[in-house]
Amino acid sequence: MTATGSGSPPPPLTLVTGPEDLLVDRAVAEVVGAARSADPAVEICDIAPGALQPGSFAELVSPSLFGEAKVVVLRGIQDLGADQADEVKRYLTDPAEQIVLVLTHPGGVKGKALLDAVRKHKPAVVDCPKLTKPGERIAFLRGEFRRSRRAITEEAAQAVADAVGSDLRELAAAADQLLADTEGTVDEAVVARYYSGQAEVSGFTVADLAVEGRLGEALQQLRFALDTGVASVLITSALATGVRQIGKVASAGRNTNELGMPPWKVDKIRRQARGWTPDGLTVALRAVATADAAVKGAAADPAYALEKCLVTIAGARSAPQ
Structure with a gap:
């Protein structure tokens, strides 16, 4: 849920809950931005967790003699002492008109009594849950690009997540860098060039290009991967995985629930499977087995x-039955 609408003044009370710090910071920034749009001279008081001095909250939220607007951000209310929590509760029963109060809580049971008391005053609530599932992180990355009116393919977003990891701030920073350094839609080839040192990206990018019949690009990425230190065995492993997955998805037909793959991956492999035949897959698997033996010392x-x-793989893709 969004705390403020575009161009709207912020609500007098906003509760930001959840452990995802980046999303919490953005929610707070949205309220502050809305307040500044309504009054550029608004005063901002952002109190770090544990930094509120005893008895100082009442002073922070006291109306100004001249009626200036103020935003008070109180972070980490789960760490407030009993007296400080009582101050907050008292204020909520009689809030000042020119004060915008933003409270943050990471979730969990600590400070739940105060959290429940805040909710009784019907605040605007912004939930910032931890993004733990791969699909959630992919959606987050794609959302970062939409915010800048740009696009990134789902496969490219997966490649970025594989290269960067699960930390949301690092994912956001990666998106910012890609947005600054590239133009148009960001696809897997762009990500592979950008994160050339990541074996998972380079190896599987080579495999994807090969099974899609894009031989020139596959050869280019292969040389790039080898030049940047990607082990040959990782590339043959990725090639074997790519070919086998096409066979699995093709043979499963519509019954893909038992494959243990996320829907986006099934859709991707179905697109890659176009042009492949059972005989072609057999030829490709034999080629991968030969290459695997070669890189392990046979050549x-x-x-x-x-x-x-x-x-051989690119040729096998169009091999007749």
Whole structure:
């Protein structure tokens, strides 16, 4: 839920709950921004968790002699002492008109009595839950691009998440950097070039390009991956995974629930499966097995073995039954 609408003054009381610090900071910033839009001279008092001095809350929320507007942000109300919590409760029974109060709480049972008391006064509530599922982080990344009127493909967002990790601030920073350094829609090829040192991105990007029949791009990314230190065995592993997944999804038909794959991945592999036949998949798997043996010591030039494998896979994609 959003605390304020576009161009609207902020509500007098906002409660921001949840442990996701980045989302909490953004929710607070939205309220502050709305207050400044309504009155550029508004005073902002942002109190860090544990920094509120005993008895000082009443002073913070006291009306000004000249009626100036003020935003008071009180973070981490779960850590308030009993006397401080009572101050907040008393204020809520008779709030000042020119004061906008924002309270943050990470969730959980600590400070629940105060949290329940705040909710009784019907605040605008912004929930900031922890984004723990991969799909939630992908949605977050795509939302970052929509905020800037740009687009990133779901596959590219997955690649960024694989490269950066699950920390939301790091994901947001990665999105900001990609937005600043690129133009148009960000796809997997862009992400692979940008995060060239990440084996998971480079290896699987090579595999995706190969099974899609994009031989030139696959060869280019292969050389890039090898030059940046990606192990050859990671690339053959990714190729084997890519070919096998096409076979699994193709044979499953509409019954994909038992594959253990998220819907976005099933959709991606279905697109990749176009042009593949059972005979073609067999040829591709044999090529991967040959390349895997080569990079593990059966050939003098692993790079050549991998290039030959990519050529065979790209050719097998259109092989007749």
